[in-house]
Amino acid sequence: MATDRADKQQIGLTQEGNDAIEPVAKEYFGGSQKEAYLFAISFAIGADLDIVSAPQGGYTTKYNGIGTIDPTGSVRELLEILDIGEPDRPLATMEKLAEIGIREIAQRLSGNETMAEIMSNVVSGLPQTTQAERAFHAAMVAGDAQNERDR
Amino acid sequence: MSLEFESVSLQNFGPYRSIVDLNLLTHPDAPIVVIHGENTLGKTSLFRALRWCLYGAPEAGKTAAESSRSLREYMNRPAIADGETDMQVSMKFTADAQKFHLTRTARFEGGGAPKVTADLRIDAEVIQPAAIDAEIGRQLHPQISEFFLFDGELLRDFYDRLNSDRERDLLKQSIESVLGIPALQLAGRDISVMTQDATSRQAKAIRNRDDAANARRQLAVLKSRQESIEKDRAEVETALRKAQVDLDDVNEQIAAVDELKADAREMETLEAAIKGTEAEERQIREDMRNLLTGGWLAPASAKLSVVLKRVEDQNDNAQRQQKAIQAARERVDVLQKQIQGGTCPTCHQELPPPEEATRLALASAEDDLARLKAAGGAEPDLRLERRIRELIDTSTLPAYQQAQERLNKVLSAQYSRNRRLTSIKDRLKGNDAAAIRKLAYDQQQLESAIEEYKNSLRQLGDDQTKVQSDQNRQASAIRRLANAQPDLAAEAYFFEYVQQLVERTIERYQERTRAEVERTSTAMFMKLIRNPEGYEGIRIGRDYRVELIGRRGPAMKTSEGGRQLIALSLIGALKRAAVRGGPVVLDSPLARLDLEHRANVLQEWVPELGNQAILLVQSGELTEEQARDIMGNRIGQAYRIYRPNDDPEEADIVRTQ
Numbered sequence: 001m002a003t004d005r006a007d008k009q010q011i012g013l014t015q016e017g018n019d020a021i022e023p024v025a026k027e028y029f030g031g032s033q034k035e036a037y038l039f040a041i042s043f044a045i046g047a048d049l050d051i052v053s054a055p056q057g058g059y060t061t062k063y064n065g066i067g068t069i070d071p072t073g074s075v076r077e078l079l080e081i082l083d084i085g086e087p088d089r090p091l092a093t094m095e096k097l098a099e100i101g102i103r104e105i106a107q108r109l110s111g112n113e114t115m116a117e118i119m120s121n122v123v124s125g126l127p128q129t130t131q132a133e134r135a136f137h138a139a140m141v142a143g144d145a146q147n148e149r150d151r
Numbered sequence: 152m153s154l155e156f157e158s159v160s161l162q163n164f165g166p167y168r169s170i171v172d173l174n175l176l177t178h179p180d181a182p183i184v185v186i187h188g189e190n191t192l193g194k195t196s197l198f199r200a201l202r203w204c205l206y207g208a209p210e211a212g213k214t215a216a217e218s219s220r221s222l223r224e225y226m227n228r229p230a231i232a233d234g235e236t237d238m239q240v241s242m243k244f245t246a247d248a249q250k251f252h253l254t255r256t257a258r259f260e261g262g263g264a265p266k267v268t269a270d271l272r273i274d275a276e277v278i279q280p281a282a283i284d285a286e287i288g289r290q291l292h293p294q295i296s297e298f299f300l301f302d303g304e305l306l307r308d309f310y311d312r313l314n315s316d317r318e319r320d321l322l323k324q325s326i327e328s329v330l331g332i333p334a335l336q337l338a339g340r341d342i343s344v345m346t347q348d349a350t351s352r353q354a355k356a357i358r359n360r361d362d363a364a365n366a367r368r369q370l371a372v373l374k375s376r377q378e379s380i381e382k383d384r385a386e387v388e389t390a391l392r393k394a395q396v397d398l399d400d401v402n403e404q405i406a407a408v409d410e411l412k413a414d415a416r417e418m419e420t421l422e423a424a425i426k427g428t429e430a431e432e433r434q435i436r437e438d439m440r441n442l443l444t445g446g447w448l449a450p451a452s453a454k455l456s457v458v459l460k461r462v463e464d465q466n467d468n469a470q471r472q473q474k475a476i477q478a479a480r481e482r483v484d485v486l487q488k489q490i491q492g493g494t495c496p497t498c499h500q501e502l503p504p505p506e507e508a509t510r511l512a513l514a515s516a517e518d519d520l521a522r523l524k525a526a527g528g529a530e531p532d533l534r535l536e537r538r539i540r541e542l543i544d545t546s547t548l549p550a551y552q553q554a555q556e557r558l559n560k561v562l563s564a565q566y567s568r569n570r571r572l573t574s575i576k577d578r579l580k581g582n583d584a585a586a587i588r589k590l591a592y593d594q595q596q597l598e599s600a601i602e603e604y605k606n607s608l609r610q611l612g613d614d615q616t617k618v619q620s621d622q623n624r625q626a627s628a629i630r631r632l633a634n635a636q637p638d639l640a641a642e643a644y645f646f647e648y649v650q651q652l653v654e655r656t657i658e659r660y661q662e663r664t665r666a667e668v669e670r671t672s673t674a675m676f677m678k679l680i681r682n683p684e685g686y687e688g689i690r691i692g693r694d695y696r697v698e699l700i701g702r703r704g705p706a707m708k709t710s711e712g713g714r715q716l717i718a719l720s721l722i723g724a725l726k727r728a729a730v731r732g733g734p735v736v737l738d739s740p741l742a743r744l745d746l747e748h749r750a751n752v753l754q755e756w757v758p759e760l761g762n763q764a765i766l767l768v769q770s771g772e773l774t775e776e777q778a779r780d781i782m783g784n785r786i787g788q789a790y791r792i793y794r795p796n797d798d799p800e801e802a803d804i805v806r807t808q
Contacts, residue, residue, distance in 0.1 A: 030440045039447040046450035074448065074542065081539055082454055115443070116555035119548050122450045 007088060011069065011095035012062035013037075013102065014055050020106035028115055033062070034069065040101030041075060041094055046122035049104060051085055054096035066091055154246040154290055154733040155763050159204070162239040163227040165196025166802035172243075173804060174788060175734075177763045181787035184765045185778050186804070188792030193802040194767040195302075197792070198738040199225070202300050204240040204255045206293045207267065207284075211302060216403055219264045220410065222257050226265075228800050236260055244734075246290045249273050253287065291733070299726055299761070303739035309718040319695045327664075332657055339653045343619050346646040347374060350626045353639045366629050373625060376618050384611045391604040398597040401590055408587050414575045421572045428565050435558045439551060446547025459539045466531035472523065473531075479520040486513035623647055664728050665691055671724035671759075672717075678755040679716045681747060689717060697721060715743055723756055734763035741772040749773060750781050758785075775807065 013021060025036035044051075063069040069091075070076055076090045085093025108118050155177070161170040175184055188194040199209035207215030209225060226238045241254040252272045257265040271278040271286060278286055291299065327333065351374070354366040448455075490505040490513060626643050673688035680686060687700035698705050699717060709717070719740070726735065737757070741749045749772065757764045768778070778786065789808035795801060 028440065028443055030437075030444070032444065035444045035447060039443060039450070042448050043450040045454055046452070048454075077538065078448070078451060078455070078542060081458055081535070081542070082451070114555055115439075116548075116552045119450060119551060122453065 005086075005089065008091045008095065010061040010064050011091050011098075012059045013095075013099055014058045015060070017099045017102050018060065020102045024102065024106055024109065027109075036102065037062070037069065037098050038075065040099075040105060041097040042078070042101075043105055043118070043122060044097040044101030045078065045082060045084060047101070047104060049097070049100045051093065051096050051100065054100045059095060059099070069094065155244060156734045156736075156765070157243040157245060159197075159201060159243075160239075160241040161197070161200050162237065163230040163235055164200045164203075164238050164240050165225055166193040166227065166800055167196065167200075167804075168227055168230060168801060170804055173790070174806075175763070175765060177787035179762065181785055182763050183757065183782055183786050184763070184788045184790070185773075185775075185782075185786055186765065186767045186790045186792065187770065187773075187775055187778070187807075188767065188802075189769050190771075191799065192792045192794060194769065194792060195738055196225070196802075197804075198300070198302065198736060198767055200240045201242065201736055202296065204242045204253055205287055205291060205300075206296065207255065207269070211296065211300070214399060215267070216399055219267065220403070220407060222265050222267070223259060226257070226259055229798065231259075238265075251290070253283075299733060299735045301722060301735060301737045301740060303737070303742050309722065316694075323695050327661065332660060335653055335657050335660070339619075339650060339657070340615065342646055342650045342653060343377070343615070343622065346619075346622055346626065346643065346650060347377060349639060349643040349646055350622065350629060353626070353629045353643055356639060366625070369625055373618060373622055376614075377622075380611055380614050380618060384608065384615075387604050387607045387611065391601060391608070394597050394600045394604060398594065398601060401594045401597060404590050405594060408590060411579060411587070414578055418572060418575045418579070421568050421575070425565060425568050425572065428561055428568070432558065432561050432565065435554055435561060439554045439558070442547050442551045442554065446544050446551070448542055449544040449547040449551075452543045452545060452548075455539055455543045459536065459543060462532065462536050462539060465529070466533060466536055469529055469531040472526070476520065476523045479516060479523050482516040483513065483520050486516055489513075619650065623650075661693070665693060665695070668721070668724045668728050671727055672720040675720035675723050675756055675759060676716060679720060679748060679751045680713070689720060691721075712744065712748065716748065719752060719756055723760055726760055733761045734765065735760040736765040736767070738767045739769065739772060740766070741768065744772075746777075749777075753778075753781050 012018075021033050021036050021040070025031055025033040029035040029039070043049075066076070075094055079085055079090050079093055080087065085096070105118060109115070156175045158172040158174050158176070159170070160172055161167040163169075177184060186194065186197065202211070203209040203218075203222075203225070208218040209222075210218065222238070227235075230238075236259050237256055238259070239254060239256040241252070244251050244253075250273070252270075254270045255267065256269075257267045259265045269280060269283050271283045273286070287293075347370070351367075351370050354363060354370050486509060489502060489509050492502055492504065494500060495502055626647060629643075669689060669691040672691070676689055677683040677686065685702060687702065690698045690700050690705060692698070697717065699709055699713070735757075741752060744752060753766075753773075757766070766773075773781075775789070775791070778789070786808060788806065790804050791807050792802055792804050795803045
């Protein structure tokens, strides 16, 4: 899927993506949005999310240049090995993957799934989270909601 | 008394989930029910269930109100876990040819004291709830319950208790109350009023003006004293009742304070545990963050694994292809060398000249080599394979899942602790130290006041006796005056006589009871003790002071075992004095006695107590075999308490005889 267009130099997220990444980064990545961004790219790949569904525009810059977000080249290598997106435009591909990945993660976390479950679901062949754990998680969420109401 | 227990049913009381109609009926020839149960299985729970059903308080010496808050300790915990809310004990018994069915239920809803209800039916009649306690008291008065619901633990300090004035007074009052002496004392007071009235009328009839004035004056003084005593007595009795109600209330609040203290201790423990767990939770979350940060590639690992497999297969194929080309190339080289001649590289012999077959083989080998080369095949990309392997992360997810499980456990424990903490904090609201100190102060004040009121009542009783004596003297004086009217004199005589009769009756009744308790306890003691010839008996004073009389006189010292036998004798005698016949329930009565004395107690003491004896024993005091050896066919029914599963909070009862 070669293209004549040059790759992006600044990448980021849309407003919706930014809204999604903030709580995820805070809760699961010690506030580091960069780590959450990389995780979202990996997740989008693992979950087979359709890159075509990513918004074509509306992104606000978060990272400037490839050296900021992928200094070791691991993401580019990943995209190359798995043949994802436009080969000459790795940064544009990363941006779209991060956008759809982070939205999906945020949505699933808000739907009572744990991060362990979300990861399990994309990594086949590894043990799945038990029903009891899911029930517990649902109960915890319900309990927290009740506490919130009581307060 | 013809009272006999028929059966008891328990639901969710102590370790018992459901015991339906445990048969307690006995035959006159076999009046003993033995219930065997090892320690901690639930003998005392069964014993306390009977007491709770009858009086609303599982433990002796406590009122139903005082027991209310601690009832939760008796509710079966597995039942609570199953969402059940009711604890119930039901007893069937017969008395005076009537069938009684008493049911007491405690419903636990919310965290406070339970709602307790009682239901009593006598034959087909439903008794009003307010009258139930009186009906039960009429059959088995709670004040003497210790004598027929006999807790073996009582033996330990019963003898010592009798050496305190307060306990002796309580015991004496209990016995006298059951015997009806307070009613006789009230009758005496009423007769005193009638005597006074008759004397007044006599005084009015006196013709000599001076004598009449004098008599009237003296009678007025006596009447005034009498009225003053009555007024004081009424006031003191009212104050006493109020103080007792207030004290009950304060005691209930203090019982709650004891719970609050336990709550405060538990709160400290919970807060420390919550703090410790918070640190653990922080650490686990930190570990999980590090896992995600370091293992961000993990979600893509499945995809990478698929590609790795494909690359591995490609590399394997490429390597196989290269090996085949290499083999074909070597074959061509050998055949070319054969055709070219020379020496064999292995045996270094001169090679024979080439044959036609060798030429054909070379041509075929060259064709193969050419075909393999034409088939192509990329070079194996081992760098790519190695790089993919480096990107695949198989350790993050299992580690993250383990951490998530640990976190779930920690959060679950923390959630339970926080809920418990919240409920404790709610309970502790509004209970500051000053309020608690005030309760203790109020309790002390009320107890002192009650003691003073009782002293006042005793003093008023003495004053009353003195007024009555003065009245009698005055009546005699009036009778001796001239012009006394014979019919009024006869009336005054009559009341004076009845008054004396009542007083003597009370004295005789008290003395007869004392003497009977003394005689019965002595007889029981002589049957129980190993060497009765060394003792004269037990002496019981008018104030119920107890002394052992030996061959060399009173105040004989005795051992711990001897004191327990005295206590058993005394309890047996008091039970017989207070309730004739009827059932007796004994919880571990033999625990502190040697085998010979145990046999004596079972053979000589138990049969004296009543027409139905229910023994709760553990094997340390009486095995099933020993029970059969000692009591033989006097055992009507035998049961064993057992644990139906490994849960120490559940027990059941099976009939063994």
